[in-house]
Amino acid sequence: MKKTLGAVAAAAAVALTLSLSACAATPGETSGEINYWLWDSNQLPAYKQCATDFTKANPDIKVKITQRGWGDYWTTLSNGFVAGNAPDVFVNHLSKYPEYAANDQLLPLDDAVKKDGIDLDIYNEGLADLWVGQDDHRYGLPKDWDTVAMFYNKNLVEDAGYTEEQLGNLDWNPQDGGSYEKAIAHLTVDKSGKRGDEAGFDKNQVAVYGLGLESSGSGQGQTQWSFLTGTTGWTHTDKNPWGTKFNYDDPRFQDTIAWWAGLADKGYMPKLETTVGASVADAFGAGKAAINTQGSWMIGQYTSYKGIETGIAPTPTGPDGKRASMFNGLADSIYAGTKNPEASLKWVEHLASADCQDVVASTGVVFPAIKSSSEKAAAAFEAKGIDVSAFTTHVENGTTILFPISENAAKVDGLMVPAMDAVLSGKKDASSLTEVNKKVNALFE
Amino acid sequence: MTTLTKHPPAPTFKAPQLSKRGRGPSKLRELRIALLFIFPAMIGLVAFSLVPTIRGIYLSFTEYNILGEPKWIGIDNYTAIFADELFWNAMAVTIQYVAINIVFQIVIAIGLALLMQSVAKSTFIRAALLLPFLVANVIVALLWFWMLDYQIGIVNEVISWLGLPRVAFFGSEQWAIPTIAFVNVWRHMGYTALLVFAGLQAIPHHVYEVASLDGASRTRTFWSITMPLLRPVLALVLVVTVIGSFQVFDTVAVTTGGGPVNATRVIQMYIYQKAFGESDFGYASALSVVLFVILALVAFIQMKFLRGNESDLD
Numbered sequence: 110m111k112k113t114l115g116a117v118a119a120a121a122a123v124a125l126t127l128s129l130s131a132c133a134a135t136p137g138e139t140s141g142e143i144n145y146w147l148w149d150s151n152q153l154p155a156y157k158q159c160a161t162d163f164t165k166a167n168p169d170i171k172v173k174i175t176q177r178g179w180g181d182y183w184t185t186l187s188n189g190f191v192a193g194n195a196p197d198v199f200v201n202h203l204s205k206y207p208e209y210a211a212n213d214q215l216l217p218l219d220d221a222v223k224k225d226g227i228d229l230d231i232y233n234e235g236l237a238d239l240w241v242g243q244d245d246h247r248y249g250l251p252k253d254w255d256t257v258a259m260f261y262n263k264n265l266v267e268d269a270g271y272t273e274e275q276l277g278n279l280d281w282n283p284q285d286g287g288s289y290e291k292a293i294a295h296l297t298v299d300k301s302g303k304r305g306d307e308a309g310f311d312k313n314q315v316a317v318y319g320l321g322l323e324s325s326g327s328g329q330g331q332t333q334w335s336f337l338t339g340t341t342g343w344t345h346t347d348k349n350p351w352g353t354k355f356n357y358d359d360p361r362f363q364d365t366i367a368w369w370a371g372l373a374d375k376g377y378m379p380k381l382e383t384t385v386g387a388s389v390a391d392a393f394g395a396g397k398a399a400i401n402t403q404g405s406w407m408i409g410q411y412t413s414y415k416g417i418e419t420g421i422a423p424t425p426t427g428p429d430g431k432r433a434s435m436f437n438g439l440a441d442s443i444y445a446g447t448k449n450p451e452a453s454l455k456w457v458e459h460l461a462s463a464d465c466q467d468v469v470a471s472t473g474v475v476f477p478a479i480k481s482s483s484e485k486a487a488a489a490f491e492a493k494g495i496d497v498s499a500f501t502t503h504v505e506n507g508t509t510i511l512f513p514i515s516e517n518a519a520k521v522d523g524l525m526v527p528a529m530d531a532v533l534s535g536k537k538d539a540s541s542l543t544e545v546n547k548k549v550n551a552l553f554e
Numbered sequence: 555m556t557t558l559t560k561h562p563p564a565p566t567f568k569a570p571q572l573s574k575r576g577r578g579p580s581k582l583r584e585l586r587i588a589l590l591f592i593f594p595a596m597i598g599l600v601a602f603s604l605v606p607t608i609r610g611i612y613l614s615f616t617e618y619n620i621l622g623e624p625k626w627i628g629i630d631n632y633t634a635i636f637a638d639e640l641f642w643n644a645m646a647v648t649i650q651y652v653a654i655n656i657v658f659q660i661v662i663a664i665g666l667a668l669l670m671q672s673v674a675k676s677t678f679i680r681a682a683l684l685l686p687f688l689v690a691n692v693i694v695a696l697l698w699f700w701m702l703d704y705q706i707g708i709v710n711e712v713i714s715w716l717g718l719p720r721v722a723f724f725g726s727e728q729w730a731i732p733t734i735a736f737v738n739v740w741r742h743m744g745y746t747a748l749l750v751f752a753g754l755q756a757i758p759h760h761v762y763e764v765a766s767l768d769g770a771s772r773t774r775t776f777w778s779i780t781m782p783l784l785r786p787v788l789a790l791v792l793v794v795t796v797i798g799s800f801q802v803f804d805t806v807a808v809t810t811g812g813g814p815v816n817a818t819r820v821i822q823m824y825i826y827q828k829a830f831g832e833s834d835f836g837y838a839s840a841l842s843v844v845l846f847v848i849l850a851l852v853a854f855i856q857m858k859f860l861r862g863n864e865s866d867l868d
Contacts (some may be wrong), residue, residue, distance in 0.1 A: 184830050191620055208833065212621035313719070382725030382814060383704040392705065519832040531815045536727070 141170040141452050144196035148182040151409055152541070155472045160467040163456060170452045190214050193446050197453040198460075201249050201442040203239060204329075207351075209442075211516065216443040217246035221454050223241060227461070232478045233504055236438040243351050243516075249440030250461035251478035253469070255405040256434040256509060257336050258499035263418035265317060265399040269296050277499070279425040281283060283364040289425040290372070293319030296399035297377045303379050312376025320378045321398035323389035325533040328357070328525030328549070330515060332404050335435040338365045339510045340427020350514035353553040355521070357546035367539040370532055381534040393417070404437075405500040406475055412495055423499040432502070436509030438478060457528040473543045476500070517552045524548050614840035619833040631840035641841065643816050644824040647731060648800060651820060654735035655799045659746055662739065662792065664784075666747035668776075671754050680751075683744035693739065696804040698737045699724060724809050727817040734805050734818060742798075746791055753787030754780070789860035793853050800849055821845055851857075 147156060153176050160172040175196065177185060184207060188193030195214070209215050222229070229237040232251045240249035259276070263532040267274060271292060281289035296319035302526065304310065305319060326333030329345070343361040346352025353392030356362060379398075393401045394414035402424065412419050426432050441460045443453045459465050466477035473489035476497075483501070490497045503509045515521070528545040531537040613686050614631055616624035635641050641838035670680050685692065702723040710720045723733040757780065765775045781788075803822035806812065812827065819827075821841065827837035 187620065187830070188835070208619075209621075212619065214621060380722070380725075382722035382727075383720075385722065385725035385810060385814065386703055386706055387697050397705070467763065520834075523827060523832050527815045527819075530813055534727075534814060536815060 111132065140554050141449065143170060143172050143198060143449060143452050143456050145172050145174045145456065146182070146186070146196040146199040147174065147176055148179045148200060149406065149475075150178075151174050151406075151474050152469065152472075155469040155474065156460075156465075158468050159460065162464065162468070163459045166459075167452075167455060170455065172456060178203070184551060190444070190446075195444040195446065197447040197449055198441055198443055198456055200252065201240075201440050203437060203439075203512045203514050205246055206240070206440075206442065207242065207514060207516050207518065210246070210248050214445050214485070215246065216250040216445045216447065216450060216453075218250065218454075218457070219247050220302070220330075221458070222247060222250075225458060227458065231463070231480060233438075233480055235436065235509070236478050236505075239350065239438055239511065240440045248392060249442045250457055251438050251440050252460055252466070253475045253477050254436060254438040254483075254504070256436055256500045257332050257402055257404050257424060257501045258434070259422045259424060260393065260401045260403055260407075260411045261420050261470060262393065262399050263420045265296060265396070266420070269399070271295070273420055273422065276420070277422040279422075280427070281340070281425040282428050283337075283341065283361070283368045286368055286372075287425065290368075290377075293372065293377045293400065294375070295319070299376075301371055305375070310376070315376050315379075318377060318379055318398045319363060319400060320372060321389045321393055321401040322373065322381065323401075323403075324380045325381060325529035327529060328355070328521050329435070330529075331435045331437065331512070334369055336402065336424040336433050336508065337369070337427060338362055339433025339435070339508075340429050340431060341365060342429060344510070345513035346515060349511050352513065352515050353550075355515075355546055355549045357525075357549065358543040362541055363539040366529070366532055366542070370535065370539065373533065374535060381530060391514060405497070406499065408490065408495060408497065408500075409474055412493075421496060421499045423502050424550065432508045434500075434503040434509055435512055436503065437512040442480075515553075520552050521549050610839045610842055613836055614843045616836045616839075617834040618839075620829075620835050621833070624836065627836070630763060631837050634837065635840055635844060640816065640819065640824060641821075641844075644819050644821040647816070647818060648802070648820045648822075651731050651735050651802055652796060652799045654732055655738055655802075656792070656795055658735070658739045659743055659795060660788070662743045663746035663791070664752050666743060667750035667754055668749045668780075670747065672772075680748075683747060685744065686741045687745040691804045692808050694741045695737060695808045699809045701813075702733060716726070725814055727814050730810055730814060730818045734802070734809065737805055738799070738802065744794070746795060749791050750784065753784045756787075757783045785860060785865070789856065792860065793856050794803075796852055797849050798854065800845070800852070 144161070144281050145156070149154065153174065156174055160174055164171055176228040180402050186195060186199065188213075188411075190209070201209075201215075206215065221227070227250070231253055236251040236254055240251065261276060263273075266273070269292075276292065279289040279292055279419075280287040291306065294305035296317070297310075297315060298304075298317045299311045300314040300316050301311065309482055323333060326335075329335060330338065335345075336360065341361040341364075343356060343359055343365075345355060347356070357464065379392075389398075389401055390407060390410055391401070392398050393411065394417055396417065401411070408421075411421075424432050424434060441457045443450065443457055447453050461478070463479050463482055466479045466482035467485055469477050469485035471489055472483040473486060473493055473495075476483050476486050483504075487501055524545055528537075528542060532539050532541065574759045613624055615626060615628060617627050617630075618624040666683060670683070674680060674683075689697075702709050704710055704722045704725060705719055707723075709723070714720050721729060723729050729765055761779055761783070762775065770778070801822055802820055803826065806818050806820055806823045807826065810818045812823045822845075824837045825841045825845070828841065
């Protein structure tokens with residue numbers, strides 16, 4: 110215990126000294142320096158450009174950008190809240206902001222939106238609404254969005270005799286997996302060259318898996334299985350946002366997970382135990398998997414592997430005859446304890462404006478939240494030779510499902526990660542999730 | 555003290571007088587100097603151990619998410635702990651880790667110490683044994699994480715080259731804890747061996763001479779002389795390593811993060827997850843207090859049982 114407490118105390122002390130020195134370095138309001146945090150290093154150059162433009166227009170305000178990896182980002186941010194030295198403005202995530210808002214750590218933006226006449230209709234549909242809390246206050250302005258698609262290895266697909274058209278028109282159902290499973294099976298090759306759907310295929314000696322595996326996806330399954338469950342009519346919660354009852358006991362969900370876990374059993378997908386410490390994208394880059402389902406924020410990485418020609422196809426259609434993809438959006442939020450709310454607000458408004466989002470679009474890394482900027486981003490990808498229609502189709506055809514927003518997100522994760530791991534590794538049946546669902550829902554009682 | 559003993563003893567008849575006159579002020583001065591020396595250590599103890607411990611005990615009776623104010627809820631956290639499957643799982647996993655870690659570490663350390671004493675007498679080799687201990691825990695963990703990787707790890711490359719099936723060292727539920735225990739045995743064995751080695755050096759030579767005169771075999775000498783006389787050192791090593799391994803965290807945090815499923819969710823990992831992952835600092839503090847009590851008991855029992863504070867040499 111001593112160690113833990115010691116560590117906490119040390120962290121607190123370090124945070125304190127940091128905050129003191131930070132205070133000394135920037136004596137409050139007059140200097141007008143704003144601290145801005147983000148986690149994605151790929152987007153850093155774009156936002157540095159935004160900051161330069163911003164300072165040019167507002168010479169009194171300087172923006173200091175800090176990039177921190179996803180893992181450290183949130184603990185450092187929490188420590189910052191406690192110590193009172195959190196960044197003035199930071200990139201926020203849907204799974205995190207409800208807790209911060211409930212603890213009064215975020216500055217409501219309603220007045221500013223009203224006063225400065227910000228038009229929320231310029232953003233892609235639904236994105237702005239995600240950031241209105243349970244108390245009906247707005248805690249963020251949309252910056253970008255992402256959907257899910259299939260990245261595939263063009264050479265492997267060609268060798269298997271599949272055309273890109275065929276791959277873009279697969280269908281799926283939880284009973285036999287449809288043509289989606291057939292494609293995955295056929296793309297799987299064992300060490301002696303036998304394909305997954307041929308007699309004599311050795312599932313214990315697989316050289317190339319049809320489908321890559323990242324993780325069990327916890328309770329959201331954003332890139333792992335939500336594009337499948339979304340086509341069955343199943344939803345994560347009773348309502349979204351702010352659901353208070355989860356539906357992991359629903360047979361539609363459990364059948365989907367059981368089918369998916371079955372792929373590992375058949376040898377078409379790596380076993381969960383082999384993914385610990387491994388990067389699903391790097392395995393794809395090494396030619397060890399033919400298809401990966403991933404989010405649009407990974408486009409850059411997937412298309413940059415040397416010697417691998419990557420294609421992008423939309424996710425399969427499901428029992429409802431449509432495709433589905435989770436739709437997640439990030440936003441910029443302001444820390445309630447900021448010493449410089451006026452300048453922070455200005456910066457957030459700049460980030461949420463077409464001026465900055467066009468800059469982000471031009472780098473071709475992510476899709477900005479503003480509709481017109483999104484189109485520019487698609488054009489920027491196009492110019493790099495990357496067809497991103499597999500991602501944009503969901504937005505155009507309204508086949509998106511919103512990222513589930515609820516309270517207790519971290520605690521739901523704490524229950525769902527081990528539970529989903531157990532099912533995917535074959536230790537437990539998918540029906541075991543009914544029991545877990547009771548525990549999840551007990552969090553909201 | 556030392557300067558006094560170096561001087562020739564004062565005449566006995568004068569001594570009581572001197573000490574009588576000198577006792578008050580000099581004792582006080584000694585105390586002052588002592589306090590001066592203790593002070594820096596006291597700051598650390600009070601600021602980083604005592605205050606946080608007391609605050610931790612207080613927080614264990616509250617509901618506290620670090621951003622709000624702690625709310626007193628009495629012993630609710632403690633009753634919840636006893637009904638918490640994950641707590642019991644964490645204890646079972648931790649004890650499994652401790653058992654594997656301690657048995658291998660102590661046995662290997664004694665072996666190494668014996669080698670250091672009678673075979674490997676070069677300072678270079680003795681120092682080399684300590685090398686893994688000089689590398690930071692996290693680095694060691696990442697190094698092995700990489701070497702034992704299922705796909706690209708060198709160990710699995712060798713295994714598959716030998717024609718054996720690859721092993722998911724960190725990924726499978728059966729292997730994860732033994733693997734993590736092994737990594738830490740590897741890192742700590744040199745250090746533990748050094749402690750045991752120091753203990754061996756302290757055993758007087760004449761006992762061994764007498765034993766060899768009596769015609770005792772090497773095995774007999776080891777079990778009847780070395781081991782009993784090594785007991786105080788072993789007791790210390792055992793207490794320190796048991797407490798240390800109960801607190802295993804970094805190796806787990808940078809490799810499996812508690813998984814697969816709950817196979818490596820050791821108690822410290824669970825505490826960390828509750829506090830920093832789920833912002834449940836009250837519950838995490840209660841778990842910490844429980845761990846504190848368990849460790850205090852373990853240390854107490856070990857010291858009593860092994861009579862670590864007395865030596866057979868006396």
